[in-house]
Amino acid sequence: MALPKLFANLTITTNLISRRAINVCAINFASKPSLIKPKPGFGIAYRRIVHFPEEYTVKPLNVTNLAGRDPVSGRLVAKGIGGGIKHKYHWIAWLRDGPKEGPPIEEKVIQVMEDGCRTAHIALIGVGDKLKYILATENMKAGDILKSSRVLPRIPVRANEGDAYVLGALPIGTLVHCIEKEPGYGGLYIHAAGTFGTILRKNNDRIIVQMPSKRLFSFDQHCMAVVGRLSNVEHGSTPIGSPQRNRWLGNRPRSGLWKRKDGRHGRKIKPPKPIKEISFAGKKGQNAIQLTMCP
Template sequence: MQSLTRLLANCTLTLHPQQQRVVAAALQQQQLRTKTKYVEKPKPGAGQQFRRIVHFPEEYTVQPLKITHLAGRDPITGRMVAKGIGGGIKQQYRWIKWVRDGPSEEGATQEERVVELLRDGCRTAKVALVAVGDELKYILATENMREGDILKTSRFIPRIPVRPNEGDAYPLGALPAGTRIHCLEKNPGQPCHLIHAAGTFGTILRKFDDKVVVQLPSKREFAFDRTCMATVGRLSNIEHNKEHVGSAQRMREMGNRPRSGLWKRKEGKHGRKVRRLPPMTTIAPPAAPKEQEIRLTLNL
């Protein structure tokens, strides 16, 4: 009997692909029939955005891109992940070209002209439409950038630091200490930059060996490679964090779901019942001090 069991265990059953699909569907139905079904929900803030999906084409374009609004739901399961997202005015997403590439020869710079400054509803800082030869691209606008400005880009690191203007892009090794920068590369050639939010900037503190120490907006100091590209200046829309919302409708237009309905006013669910104020209390004067007893002793 043991030998027969061992023989059956070594046998493999080969199913047709259609039969395999039928078996998989039956197993899935059996799982759905159970009382509890474990679904692994993604956690918000782990690098995945549950506000919108941007449909990027294969080639770069300056045309506004199409967006699918998620309203805080997982795009695969449809389950609610981030409860504070929903509604909002329809926005247009403009594709930012993060890599600022230029010549690496001494004395040669690439000149770019600012054509237009505009607001992008999908980001806090303003966006600048820049012309380079016969090419158009979007970059993040700086605080004092104006239409018609000429921006310079170079990858050459001279022996003496350059004197850059706002909006110019240079390697960290070419900029003097104390320069305000944004759109900083984490590693040389890596397109995902740091310092994007409106009104933020990093500061070049010092240099040692082949490293450049930069203080980020969080006040933390990091040492980057001297060949990492950075854009000079502070990002635009510096009053963004001081903007007054003013009404619930305005908050809804910004794409934030209201928090109404979390607690009940009458029965006080979640411990927030609106109770009647206690009755008036009369403040009594302080008690009079006790009179000290005087004891007399009579000796006869």
């Protein structure tokens, strides 16, 4: 008679536990807002937010590090981002404009410096009473004079490193970067350290440029481009050197995937295999033939 009572008590307790679990789940579900986790990509960066003022300035801008989280919901979107040294952002003037007729304008390089928010070095240049930042070329140094012009001459110009001209004014084989997508919209292509594009040929009013990815792009001949290769050429071949420096760069480690001796890509210590005997199976000799006089 004790067994039915025991089963009855068990059913009562299980019902209470299930009701309590349903209650807790309902409360948790009701307290959390219905958020849709965003996906990385689509032109949205989850590394930092730069607080841009209304007008252009060379003053270093404040930055809010996101560490891979969505700025609205706070949910983790990009797992590989995190940590990193705090940097100030230097606003690059992507539009290298010049006169459409007459001599080119001249700008002087005041200082070449590193920028923590991009791979290539930047240069502070001035013309008149205006200052602006541009991407520095490989051999650019303080005191250089840069020229900018939108004139499309009949004969190609002989440009120096750092000068900005329209693509139709440059000879075939010129190394360029910061190429405009449309005339007057500012340099959009080729910003990474040590990269460059090459002018291959001219097709009527179109200029064929080989990009760093070896793909061929066709641009309008009136699109501006800066001559030369971008600075910090050794960036891609420089080893990180230590896990701590990787954290300084803002890269979050993929924790738990690697262990030295028994991890996924680690060195496995296994017992040696048994001795394998190597033997040569030679040809067996033929049996001796005995000859007799008897039939």
